Amino acid sequence: MSNTRTQWNVPSSAIAKRAHNPIRQIVDKLKLDPQATKTFISLSVGDPTVFGNFNIDSSANDAIIRQLHSFKHNGYGPAHGTADARQAVADMVTLPEAPVTANDVVLANGCSGALDICVNVLGNPGQNILLPRPGFSLYGSLAAIRSLESRYYNLLPESNWEADLAHMESLIDDQTCAILVNNPSNPCGSVYSREHLQAILALAAKHHVPIIADEIYCDLVFKGNTFYPMASLTSEVPILSVGGLAKKWLVPGWRVGWIVVYDQNNVFEQIREGLLNLSQVILGPNSIVQAALPDILHRTPDQFYQDTITQLEENTQLSMDAVSKIPGLKPVQPQGAMYMMVGIDVSSFEGIKDDVEFSQKLLAEESVLCLPGECFNYPNFIRIVITPTKDRLEEAYQRMAEFCSRHHK
Numbered sequence: 001m002s003n004t005r006t007q008w009n010v011p012s013s014a015i016a017k018r019a020h021n022p023i024r025q026i027v028d029k030l031k032l033d034p035q036a037t038k039t040f041i042s043l044s045v046g047d048p049t050v051f052g053n054f055n056i057d058s059s060a061n062d063a064i065i066r067q068l069h070s071f072k073h074n075g076y077g078p079a080h081g082t083a084d085a086r087q088a089v090a091d092m093v094t095l096p097e098a099p100v101t102a103n104d105v106v107l108a109n110g111c112s113g114a115l116d117i118c119v120n121v122l123g124n125p126g127q128n129i130l131l132p133r134p135g136f137s138l139y140g141s142l143a144a145i146r147s148l149e150s151r152y153y154n155l156l157p158e159s160n161w162e163a164d165l166a167h168m169e170s171l172i173d174d175q176t177c178a179i180l181v182n183n184p185s186n187p188c189g190s191v192y193s194r195e196h197l198q199a200i201l202a203l204a205a206k207h208h209v210p211i212i213a214d215e216i217y218c219d220l221v222f223k224g225n226t227f228y229p230m231a232s233l234t235s236e237v238p239i240l241s242v243g244g245l246a247k248k249w250l251v252p253g254w255r256v257g258w259i260v261v262y263d264q265n266n267v268f269e270q271i272r273e274g275l276l277n278l279s280q281v282i283l284g285p286n287s288i289v290q291a292a293l294p295d296i297l298h299r300t301p302d303q304f305y306q307d308t309i310t311q312l313e314e315n316t317q318l319s320m321d322a323v324s325k326i327p328g329l330k331p332v333q334p335q336g337a338m339y340m341m342v343g344i345d346v347s348s349f350e351g352i353k354d355d356v357e358f359s360q361k362l363l364a365e366e367s368v369l370c371l372p373g374e375c376f377n378y379p380n381f382i383r384i385v386i387t388p389t390k391d392r393l394e395e396a397y398q399r400m401a402e403f404c405s406r407h408h409k
């Protein structure tokens with residue numbers, strides 16, 4: 001063995017070079033005017049805790065405190081989660097038509113950690129994965145790290161952001177390792193009908209491609225809509241469903257996520273083993289929250305969930321009413337989750353060429369930040385997070401209206 005190095009040269013790895021977060025890259029270009037006199041209002045972060053109006057139920061805090069004081073949960077637990085915590089998830093998500101047990105559950109560091117494991121277990125470098133456009137940017141980042149090709153299927157704003165099925169099918173080949181479906185959706189706020197989910201499942205069945213169902217916004221649906229877990233609609237297609245505490249329970253910082261394996265025909269034999277192997281690399285979520293999980297999932301009062309939805313619905317209504325009156329903007333009615341996509345008719349604005357410039361100028365002139373659609377692979381839209389307090393939303397829309405009237409031709 002010889003060492004010919006004569007000076008320091010420490011390059012980053014190929015994986016580190018492939019790792020990127022497009023949202024950061026785009027947001028870093030958006031600058032708040034240091035001279036700005038208006039208070040900054042962020043409609044950009046999908047974190048419901050930022051404005052103090054969405055809080056986890058205090059019963060969950062009590063559960064955490066009880067477990068903390070027991071001194072019983074300070075050690076290493078099983079890598080894929082404690083039996084009680086996995087059982088609690090299984091009891092919540094088991095379906096008569098697709099029953100699961102604790103053995104079908106793997107806990108992870110947030111839903112992001114769950115997605116990371118799912119992409120890793122299904123995809124080999126050089127294969128491809130079907131992702132929604134617009135969609136949550138983490139999907140593409142995980143695929144890139146894994147050297148998987150991201151193939152984006154179009155979602156159609158005029159059809160309630162349903163997937164363009166013909167386009168989806170045209171992207172499938174024998175190297176397609178999975179179709180990722182996000183319902184309810186970030187950034188669209190859409191909630192798919194049973195029929196649409198069945199149509200996607202029919203494609204997956206026809207081509208024998210498994211589904212990763214990102215159902216982190218499960219049950220956050222507004223009046224007149226129903227959330228259907230994908231697994232409730234198929235006995236044939238194997239599904240890895242991911243979820244977590246971040247959204248429905250309003251605690252993204254607690255970093256608890258899960259994978260549920262729905263596999264009625266034992267197609268996923270190797271995948272189950274792979275999930276366990278991968279979960280053993282880094283231990284799952286912290287022991288105290290795992291210990292409290294049965295109480296959080298099963299003893300949070302119904303009123304908490306109802307209050308969350310009511311507040312989201314009221315904010316959505318307020319947002320639709322205000323934004324639809326602004327010339328040049330066209331909001332798409334959300335049906336759930338925490339987001340609203342707004343189309344920008346760029347041709348009707350003077351000196352604004354696209355969504356990134358719209359967001360840049362809105363921030364510079366009005367101290368209001370919305371993410372440009374570019375962050376979700378979807379130009380000429382912006383995404384609005386609808387979780388701020390009503391007075392903050394009203395103020396933001398007032399400033400947006402003034403901004404648009406100044407720039408509208």
Ligand SMILES: Cc1ncc(COP(=O)(O)O)c(C=O)c1O
Binds near residue numbers: 112
């Ligand atoms: C669609 C979607 N999936 C997954 C996640 C990640 O959730 P977590 O914070 O639990 O990692 C988010 C977070 O915003 C999301 O919007």
